[in-house]
Amino acid sequence: MSKTVAGTLYVVATPIGNLQDISARALQVLEQADLIAAEDTRHSARLLEHFALRTPMVACHDHNERSGSDGLVQRLLDGADLALISDAGTPLVSDPGFHLVRQARAAGVRVVPVPGACAAIAALSAAGLPSDRFAFEGFLPARSGARAARLQALAGETRTLIFYEAPHRVLESVMAMAEAFGAQRQAVLARELTKTFETIKDASLGELAAWIAADSNQQRGECVLLVEGLDDKAGKDVVDAESQRVLMLLAAELPLKKAAALTAQITGARKNLLYQWGLEQGR
Known part of the structure; x- marks a missing residue:
């Protein structure tokens, strides 16, 4: 019995506005995929309709991605090719898809980026x-x-x-x-x-x-x-948030001068700048 060859998960960027920004490769992948996992199937239906694509879609969004990824990965392992798209731009960039991509890679599925628009x-x-x-x-x-x-x-x-x-x-x-x-x-x-x-x-x-x-x-x-x-240059005279946090913690238990010296050793910030900042905070 021959072993089933796993399919490929394509991460496909789609236009952020102007539909002409879609790439020829993206259109080819969307047409040839067995299934499209879309953030919003109703929204993406307009894109597919514009380019006369008939590939079936399934929803893959923030509310169902964790629970639905297992089934999509199984389809990939059974040999199906999937295209992942978001409503606009590149999937995973402040959009769903991370859990699906991570599970697919963990399962040994090939994940292929199809680059394009990103706002x-x-x-x-x-x-x-x-x-x-x-x-x-x-x-x-x-x-x-x-x-x-x-x-x-x-x-x-x-x-x-x-x-x-x-x-x-x-x-x-x-x-x-x-x-x-x-x-x-x-x-x-x-x-x-x-x-x-x-x-x-x-x-x-x-x-x-x-x-x-x-x-x-x-x-x-x-x-x-x-x-x-x-x-x-201006940044050299600013106490960054992490140095502030460390100094405040140490200054709660130690004299300010000692706290500033220890914070400087931990964070690399200037001791005198830390001491002055601490004085300004009433420490």
């Missing part, structure tokens, strides 16, 4: 901010307190920061960024990329918040926010 990279390519080093942060927490804490932890980051944000939260997120990073930090709002009302606006965080507040149209559609990293 974060598209925005970075046109933003005019430093692009040699960047950090993708995905969506910020929805709750204001958690969001502020996350941004504060990133205040000392020197790489360009990239965020996704829901349109109804974009203004409050930019305002929170201005509070955490300083209103003068340069930023870019990239909205509705590749679509009819594409907007790429660069300004300081303070100016960007005022601009968004004055035009409700800027609080619609798909949003990418990019923020310039802290200047390396």
Whole structure:
């Protein structure tokens, strides 16, 4: 009896707006696959209909991915070829698919990327901010307190920061960024990329918040926010979040001078800067 050869899981990027951005290879994979695992089958049905594709689909989203991945992996092991797509852009990048890909690889299934559109990279390519080093942060927490804490932890980051944000939260997120990073930090709002009302606006965080507040149209559609990293020279005079945390823990038990010296040994931050920061906190 011949042993069944496992199928292949293709991770296929789809357009983020303009349907003409899909690649010829992606169309070929979607046409020849035995099954398409889609984040939202109703949404993806429009894409398939546009290109006259008849491949059957099954849902693979945040709410069923963990429970449904076993069945999809079994189909792969039985020899079926699967194409994984999200609603737009590259799967797994702030989209479902991680659990399926991980289980497939653990089962020895071949996983093949079919690259294409990604909103974060598209925005970075046109933003005019430093692009040699960047950090993708995905969506910020929805709750204001958690969001502020996350941004504060990133205040000392020197790489360009990239965020996704829901349109109804974009203004409050930019305002929170201005509070955490300083209103003068340069930023870019990239909205509705590749679509009819594409907007790429660069300004300081303070100016960007005022601009968004004055035009409700800027609080619609798909949003990418990019923020310039802290200047390396300026960063030398800033106590990063981890050093703050360590210093506060040690200062609760030790004199500030000793706590600052130990924190400097642990984190590499400057002892005098740590000591001064501790004094400012009333330690």
